[in-house]
Amino acid sequence: MDDKSTQSLLYLNGVTVSFDGFRALNNLSFEIAPGEMRAIIGPNGAGKTTMMDVVTGKTRPDAGDVVFDGSRDLTQLDETEIAELGIGRKFQKPTVFEMHTVEDNIRLALKNDRRVRATLVWRESGEESRRIDRILETIRLTPLRNLVAGSLSHGQKQWLEIGMLLAQEPKLLLVDEPVAGMTDAETRQTAELLKEINRDRTVVVVEHDMTFVRDLGVRVTVLHEGTVIAEGSIDPRSPVSSAATESAKQASSTRWRVNNRSAGAASFWMAPILPAFCPTSARGAGSPMCRKAVKSFRC
Ligand SMILES: Nc1ncnc2c1ncn2[C@@H]1O[C@H](COP(=O)(O)OP(=O)(O)OP(=O)(O)O)[C@@H](O)[C@H]1O
Numbered sequence: 001m002d003d004k005s006t007q008s009l010l011y012l013n014g015v016t017v018s019f020d021g022f023r024a025l026n027n028l029s030f031e032i033a034p035g036e037m038r039a040i041i042g043p044n045g046a047g048k049t050t051m052m053d054v055v056t057g058k059t060r061p062d063a064g065d066v067v068f069d070g071s072r073d074l075t076q077l078d079e080t081e082i083a084e085l086g087i088g089r090k091f092q093k094p095t096v097f098e099m100h101t102v103e104d105n106i107r108l109a110l111k112n113d114r115r116v117r118a119t120l121v122w123r124e125s126g127e128e129s130r131r132i133d134r135i136l137e138t139i140r141l142t143p144l145r146n147l148v149a150g151s152l153s154h155g156q157k158q159w160l161e162i163g164m165l166l167a168q169e170p171k172l173l174l175v176d177e178p179v180a181g182m183t184d185a186e187t188r189q190t191a192e193l194l195k196e197i198n199r200d201r202t203v204v205v206v207e208h209d210m211t212f213v214r215d216l217g218v219r220v221t222v223l224h225e226g227t228v229i230a231e232g233s234i235d236p237r238s239p240v241s242s243a244a245t246e247s248a249k250q251a252s253s254t255r256w257r258v259n260n261r262s263a264g265a266a267s268f269w270m271a272p273i274l275p276a277f278c279p280t281s282a283r284g285a286g287s288p289m290c291r292k293a294v295k296s297f298r299c
């Protein structure tokens with residue numbers, strides 16, 4: 001990339017990733033402002049996880065710019081260097097230390113020098129204890145702090161892992177399908193939790209659950225076949241938005257909850273939403289791209 005600097009916290013421009021000739025990302029471009037929370041939606045195989053792989057250095061793009069914090073070219077850094085810059089990632093499956101207590105999971109993840117912690121003379125400072133307390137409050141696990149993580153519900157494990165990421169103090173948090181497999185109550189609480197986290201940090205969240213996305217109330221980017229086809233907010237007052245909610249409700253009570261890997265379910269809930277986005281998309285309402293997207297989601 002040329003000497004380009006940007007006001008965005010995360011800047012993707014023309015990013016392409018191919019696997020054996022198949023373009024998982026195809027000229028993908030979008031920007032996330034500092035302090036923003038953005039939801040990314042799209043059907044199975046749209047390239048959402050691959051996008052996160054590129055941002056975190058797991059996958060190298062064939063082409064395009066990926067810039068963090070104004071001027072850091074992420075395509076030149078490895079996964080550890082990118083994590084150290086302040087990008088935290090939550091994978092879909094929770095990975096916590098099952099045999100340790102909830103509190104110890106957070107303690108182990110705290111951002112500090114682990115070599116010092118490994119010595120006999122190490123003592124937790126008051127500031128570290130307060131940080132652990134604050135994180136446990138944020139992730140709603142204070143009453144369960146002394147339980148072993150293995151005894152938590154799936155949703156609580158997801159929150160614990162989010163807490164472990166917070167302990168690393170990332171500037172940008174990437175969260176992939178956090179509410180898959182959660183109960184409705186846990187899903188609602190997760191939306192609240194992410195909104196709280198977003199007071200201090202920038203968040204990018206990928207999700208299929210449209211009720212959850214609507215609860216977040218943030219700008220939404222729609223990916224399809226590795227590219228952005230639309231971007232905008234879901235206006236709660238618009239009739240199209242009500243249709244989307246209705247559709248999402250039906251989807252969550254039928255096929256979507258049964259099999260959230262089903263492309264058919266994705267088609268089902270996305271179709272009513274796309275017309276709402278297309279007018280705000282750079283490509284415009286009724287454009288060939290917009291028509292193609294709506295059609296493909298319906299088929
Ligand atoms: N390592 C890989 N090798 C080959 N193909 C891959 C690889 N990783 C992803 N793909 C393909 O790239 C496309 C995009 O996959 P990706 O996982 O990014 O989609 P997604 O939007 O996250 O989908 P989902 O909603 O199902 O999680 C898919 O067709 C997938 O099969």
Ligand SMILES: [Mg+2]
Pocket residue numbers: 048049050
């Ligand atoms: Mg994915």
